[in-house]
Amino acid sequence: MISEKAKVSKTTVSRFLNGKYDFMSDKTRERIQSIVEDLDYRPNHAARSLKSKKTGFIGMTISDIENPFSSILIKGVSDACMRNEFQLIIANADNSPIKERRDIDSLIDRQVEGIVIYTTGENNEYIKELHEQGVKIVIVDRPLEKLFVDTVTTDSEEATAKMIHQVYQAGFERIAFFTQPSNNIPRILRHKAFLDASKQYVEHPEKLVYIAKEHVNNAEEYVDMLKDYVEKNKGHKLAIFTVNGVVMLNVVQAMNILGLNIPKDIAVCGYDDLNWTNVVGNGISVIAQPSYEVGFQGAKLLIERIKNEEKDYVPKYIEMTSELKMRGSTQLEQRPVK
């Protein structure tokens, strides 16, 4: 098509399209250029991929796209892809490990050159298998149990410990840990950090752990846990640490239902730094994870792996630092209103 009009071979056109201008005269280049622009010509990606074995696709599986946490992570990944001329394909696992597996398969079918996995946490074996088969993978945010593959995550243990210490030292006498089942590493780490950090302030921190059901926004369940906590710890200055943003929202909601005030009745702190947290009460103290950076660095790492095929793979582990944003919710004295 182009080649005919320009009276050159398609090889030359191909060269032009790939920017190999050294291999042709200026005149040829200009001639092709004008025709390409004239026709607004778009090379066919499928054909290109077929021949070159490079699709320019990167896949990403998301444990739950509805989680507000996900969007900023996606943005980081997406930006890193764009900058390197990769096109991102996203698959939403909807919190289902089965769907996650299917998603990964489907991405591989599409010949993605690498996969960014924000995992449900229950496909470790399968991911390992794929990695060993040579599928390029990077794990973001939620590490796998064994670090056999590149991973970018945040410092759950340190950040959690720091927050617990700060809140105890602010004068609160009990901190409860509101969490969900420990089916992924960050939760396990945060749980552990909570117990470790707490034991120097209270006798039985494990009694202060409340585990809510996963994937359910059940106000009642939280109301019950809250009641239990208040009852068993009467006469003390209470606080709650939430394992993630979903739990935090539920806790705040349950407190509203019970007419409990933050922080007068119970202080609240924890993950994540969602945009509403500085709008509730006098602001909730939160741990802000560098999610954009996690996504961006993760994808960058993956792209490096794709570009530089190395013989001996040594998995990289990058842990990014979270920031504590201390706000009104963890002060003993409530900030005067007005």
Next chain:
Amino acid sequence: MISEKAKVSKTTVSRFLNGKYDFMSDKTRERIQSIVEDLDYRPNHAARSLKSKKTGFIGMTISDIENPFSSILIKGVSDACMRNEFQLIIANADNSPIKERRDIDSLIDRQVEGIVIYTTGENNEYIKELHEQGVKIVIVDRPLEKLFVDTVTTDSEEATAKMIHQVYQAGFERIAFFTQPSNNIPRILRHKAFLDASKQYVEHPEKLVYIAKEHVNNAEEYVDMLKDYVEKNKGHKLAIFTVNGVVMLNVVQAMNILGLNIPKDIAVCGYDDLNWTNVVGNGISVIAQPSYEVGFQGAKLLIERIKNEEKDYVPKYIEMTSELKMRGSTQLEQRPVK
């Protein structure tokens, strides 16, 4: 590969892979089947696309993926795609019309079979051009000025009017409209609906319109607007209607800074039903848009268009009904705490 092992031609294998079992004996079918399973064989999508002209890709551009509103819309689109065996490719325009254009181009380059556009609102001409060139497009959430192409959206005018009426009738004497520049249709519609509905309750509703800058979370700007509103309307029961969730968050934040109480000092209502809105104060009254459905129906419509090529294109316009969720923020008397 497969064909060798099964001692049949690749034609037959191809037939098998495409489920054309009528064209082969049971024995052949079984033989191929077992080999395919053995080798865990995955057909190459690029090659398939090249020949068949069907990539099985659907593209989607998002005006701003960080907007919490986007994720649920994406989910709807994604689900509809999955169900029809399309793979979704997402591109984030980051609120930039220029990037949006590039994204669309890039998707077309990838030979997507159709594009779902959640537009920044400033590429109408270009979208029209593409549509006329035969690119399959569906517009979701934010309609274009002229409805020349399939569109799925919500009933902005009706919902806004309803909310305004309800709040005035609840006894509030002024409702301010906090918005952003009218660079997309829903905002224009909501603005219009606000003015229309308000004029039977106040003299100059246009004086109650406050336009914040776009894309900026500038607490100060909102604080200033808020002060202005309070000052100019002293002695009245005040309310605010927000054009979207971003504005709502900013308004609530600014009220916090000023120490203003919802709804005692000012009632707040508007778009959108973000998960935190029932956790602030006694809950904020909101308009809940059926975003998932908009995404799902939009993609479904697009897929129908892809599957049934028709001669004369008559654009469809689907308007879905939003739900008003009335909560504590618009009650004259504050619900007693505790």
Next chain:
DNA sequence: GTGAAAGCGCTAACAG
């Protein structure tokens, strides 16, 4: 029922 052959649109090796 099955296969041979052609070709989708492109890139890469080799030749000139």
Next chain:
DNA sequence: CTGTTAGCGCTTTCAC
């Protein structure tokens, strides 16, 4: 500097 040739992995005619 440029073109010829082969072929990526699949589908699709057409022939047997």
